[in-house]
Amino acid sequence: MQTIEEVKKKESKVAVDYVNEVFEKVKIRNPFEAEFHQAVEEIFDSLLPVFSKHPKYMNQNILERIVEPERVISFRVPWTDDKGKVQVNRGFRVQYSSTLGPYKGGIRFHPSVNTSIIKFLGFEQIFKNSLTGLPIGGAKGGADFDPKGKSDGEIMRFTQSFMTELYKHIGPDTDVPAGDIGVGAREIGFMFGQYKRLRGAYEAGVLTGKGLEYGGSLGRKEATGYGLVYFVEEMLRDKGLSFQGSTVITSGSGNVSIYAMEKAMQLGAKVVACSDSNGYIYDENGLNLETIKRIKEVEEKRICEYVYEHPHAQYVEGCSGIWSIPCDVALPCATQNEIDECSAKILVANGVNAVGEGANMPSNLEAIDIFLENDILFAPGKAANAGGVSVSALEMSQNSARLAWPFEEVDEKLQTIMKNIYRNTVNAAEEYGYPGNLVIGSNIAGFIRVADAMIVQGVV
Known part of the structure; x- marks a missing residue:
C-alpha cells in the first residue's frame, strides 16, 4: 500500500x-x-x-x-484532598464541530492532559463520529488530574468541582460528554449527580456511559473493545483470514482491552499478552480473562498481580516490550504513540498479519508507514474504535425515548455500525485510488460527510 x-x-x-x-x-x-x-x-x-x-x-x-475549534474552554478546578489541603487542577473542553449534531466526545483524567492532547482527540473525534453515520459532532475534554491512588471522597470532590464549571457548557442538545481514560462509571456518576444538582433538572441525555440504574445502556462498557474486534474481523475476512486460531496481543487492561480480548477469545483467538502503565504479562498458553477482570475491575490492582495466581505466566516491567512478542493480530488499546517505528518493524519481522487500533492514535506516523509499506492490514483508530461513541449515541437515543434496549439489540446495532464503517472506509479508499489503505479511506469517508454539511450550512 x-x-x-x-x-x-x-x-x-x-x-x-x-x-x-x-x-x-x-x-x-x-x-x-x-x-x-x-x-x-x-x-x-x-x-x-x-x-x-x-x-x-x-x-x-x-x-x-x-x-479551528468552535470553542475552547479552559478552567481552574480547585478541590480539597483527604488531608484538608486545597489542590488545583486544570480542566478543558474543546467543542470542535457541531456540524452533524451536538458535540460528542469523552472526558479524560490523566496527568498528561493538556491543550494539545485534548485538541488532537477532539479533532479526531469529528471524523470518528462522522463515520458512525449518527447525528453527533466532535468534542473532547478532561483534566490533568490523576485518579490513581485517590479515595472515593477525593474523586467525588474533584469531579463535583470539575462539573461546577463544565455544566455551563453542556446539555442533551448542546454537548454530551462521556468517559475516557481515568473516567469510568464512578466518575460519570459523580458528575451526573452534580449536574443534576446544579441544573435542578433530570436530564439523562447530558452524559453517556452512565450506570444502568439511571439511564445507561447495556453494552456500553463492552462497546469499544467489541467494536474494534468486529471491524478487524471484517478486515481479516476480506483477506481470507479470521480470529479463529490466531494469536493476539492487546496493550492496556482497561475496558477497551478487556472487552477486545473477550470478543477475540469468543471468536476463537488465543490472547497471550496485555499490559498496564507499569508493565505487561505474557502467557504463551493464553491469558485467563476472568483473573484479569477481577484484578482490574473488582480489586483495582496492577496487572503484575496476575502472575501470583498464574506462576507459569511472565511479568515484565515496562510496556514497549509487549510488541516484541510474536503474534498474528496486534490490538494497541492503551494510549497515543505506544507503537513507534522500532516496535512496528519488530511486529512486521515477527509475522503480524493485522494491526487494529483500539486507542486513539496509538501508532505514530512512522509506524503507520512501516505497516503500509509491508502490506500489513491496518485498522486506524478513528474507524476501528468508533464502537464506543456509537453506543454512546445509542444511549442518547434510549434516553430521548425513555427506553432501555436489551443487550442483544444494542450489540446487533453495534455490529451493523462497525460493518458499515468498514465498508464505507474500503469504498472511499477504492474510489479515490488507494485500495486497501484504510487510513486514507477512513479520513476521506469521515471528512466528506462533514464537509458537505458545512457547505450546505454556509459560513458559520
Whole structure:
C-alpha cells in the first residue's frame, strides 16, 4: 500500500500546496502542540485525493475552517484532598464541530492532559463520529488530574468541582460528554449527580456511559473493545483470514482491552499478552480473562498481580516490550504513540498479519508507514474504535425515548455500525485510488460527510 509520501507525489500540486499552506498556519497558530500537529498532519495528507478530485472543498476553504475549534474552554478546578489541603487542577473542553449534531466526545483524567492532547482527540473525534453515520459532532475534554491512588471522597470532590464549571457548557442538545481514560462509571456518576444538582433538572441525555440504574445502556462498557474486534474481523475476512486460531496481543487492561480480548477469545483467538502503565504479562498458553477482570475491575490492582495466581505466566516491567512478542493480530488499546517505528518493524519481522487500533492514535506516523509499506492490514483508530461513541449515541437515543434496549439489540446495532464503517472506509479508499489503505479511506469517508454539511450550512 502507498505511503503518504507516495500520495503527495501522485496528487495535484494545487492540492499539495493548499494542504501545506493550511498546515503551516496550524503550526504557527498552535505552537508546541506536538500531538495536535501529528493528528492534523495525518488527516490533512490523507485528504489530498479529495482536493485533487473536488476543488470545491479548497474553494470553500473547508480545511482551515474545520481545523479551528468552535470553542475552547479552559478552567481552574480547585478541590480539597483527604488531608484538608486545597489542590488545583486544570480542566478543558474543546467543542470542535457541531456540524452533524451536538458535540460528542469523552472526558479524560490523566496527568498528561493538556491543550494539545485534548485538541488532537477532539479533532479526531469529528471524523470518528462522522463515520458512525449518527447525528453527533466532535468534542473532547478532561483534566490533568490523576485518579490513581485517590479515595472515593477525593474523586467525588474533584469531579463535583470539575462539573461546577463544565455544566455551563453542556446539555442533551448542546454537548454530551462521556468517559475516557481515568473516567469510568464512578466518575460519570459523580458528575451526573452534580449536574443534576446544579441544573435542578433530570436530564439523562447530558452524559453517556452512565450506570444502568439511571439511564445507561447495556453494552456500553463492552462497546469499544467489541467494536474494534468486529471491524478487524471484517478486515481479516476480506483477506481470507479470521480470529479463529490466531494469536493476539492487546496493550492496556482497561475496558477497551478487556472487552477486545473477550470478543477475540469468543471468536476463537488465543490472547497471550496485555499490559498496564507499569508493565505487561505474557502467557504463551493464553491469558485467563476472568483473573484479569477481577484484578482490574473488582480489586483495582496492577496487572503484575496476575502472575501470583498464574506462576507459569511472565511479568515484565515496562510496556514497549509487549510488541516484541510474536503474534498474528496486534490490538494497541492503551494510549497515543505506544507503537513507534522500532516496535512496528519488530511486529512486521515477527509475522503480524493485522494491526487494529483500539486507542486513539496509538501508532505514530512512522509506524503507520512501516505497516503500509509491508502490506500489513491496518485498522486506524478513528474507524476501528468508533464502537464506543456509537453506543454512546445509542444511549442518547434510549434516553430521548425513555427506553432501555436489551443487550442483544444494542450489540446487533453495534455490529451493523462497525460493518458499515468498514465498508464505507474500503469504498472511499477504492474510489479515490488507494485500495486497501484504510487510513486514507477512513479520513476521506469521515471528512466528506462533514464537509458537505458545512457547505450546505454556509459560513458559520
